[in-house]
Amino acid sequence: MKHIVIIATLLASVFMSSCKEQENAPAALDVIMARTSIRSFTGDPVSKDQLETILKAGMAAPTAMNVQPWRFVVVTDKEKIGNVFGTGPRSGMFNTAGAVIVVCGQTTFMRRPFGQPDAPETEQPNIFWYEDCSAAAENILLAATALGLGAVWTAGYPAEERIAPIAEALGIPVGVVPLCIIPVGVPAENPAPKDKWKPENIHWEQW
Numbered sequence: 116m117k118h119i120v121i122i123a124t125l126l127a128s129v130f131m132s133s134c135k136e137q138e139n140a141p142a143a144l145d146v147i148m149a150r151t152s153i154r155s156f157t158g159d160p161v162s163k164d165q166l167e168t169i170l171k172a173g174m175a176a177p178t179a180m181n182v183q184p185w186r187f188v189v190v191t192d193k194e195k196i197g198n199v200f201g202t203g204p205r206s207g208m209f210n211t212a213g214a215v216i217v218v219c220g221q222t223t224f225m226r227r228p229f230g231q232p233d234a235p236e237t238e239q240p241n242i243f244w245y246e247d248c249s250a251a252a253e254n255i256l257l258a259a260t261a262l263g264l265g266a267v268w269t270a271g272y273p274a275e276e277r278i279a280p281i282a283e284a285l286g287i288p289v290g291v292v293p294l295c296i297i298p299v300g301v302p303a304e305n306p307a308p309k310d311k312w313k314p315e316n317i318h319w320e321q322w
């Protein structure tokens with residue numbers, strides 16, 4: 116009986132602490148609605164723990180056939196950030212960021228022909244790579260918001276003139292394409308999220 120009481124007390128305390136964590140965590144919908152592009156940062160660093168949490172969120176995204184084509188290059192070295200990203204027209208947001216995450220996609224994957232379990236795997240194009248990586252990128256933006264950080268999606272693919280110099284500077288191999296470049300940092304601005312709710316963009320039951 117004594118043992119049962121002890122086990123029940125332990126279970127209750129684990130349950131209570133997990134409830135408390137959920138209470139303290141901002142609700143998912145609040146984070147989604149609060150996210151907005153942040154383009155000015157204080158220059159303060161973003162910790163490795165924070166970056167790993169953000170990347171974990173990226174890798175939790177849905178992915179066609181569970182291929183997980185995302186690859187990430189994370190740059191935290193200020194000088195390198197300046198050299199690789201900090202020279203263009205909107206370089207301020209990179210030069211003040213604590214880190215830059217380049218969300219890349221592996222454009223091919225290894226697969227057996229359908230219905231042939233004994234056939235050898237061959238390299239196939241993955242036509243879904245940029246959808247999967249876009250989902251990962253959005254999760255990254257949301258996770259940054261949830262941690263009280265700021266971030267913005269800046270364009271990579273398909274703008275060849277944007278991706279070629281970055282791929283070269285970071286040694287990104289052929290077949291892996293930078294989809295977007297996300298500076299992450301402590302916000303130095305506090306813009307209100309844009310209200311994009313437009314009921315006219317919804318067609319209920321039929322267009």
Ligand SMILES: Cc1cc2nc3c(=O)[nH]c(=O)nc-3n(C[C@H](O)[C@H](O)[C@H](O)COP(=O)(O)O)c2cc1C
Nearest residue numbers: 150151152153154205267268269270271295308309
């Ligand atoms: C595919 C894509 C490309 C974007 N490229 C850039 C960019 O190159 N530079 C930039 O400052 N913002 C860029 N953005 C951010 C958009 O400008 C921003 O999401 C949009 O204005 C809506 O504002 P919000 O993010 O604050 O809701 C991009 C967003 C997407 C989804």
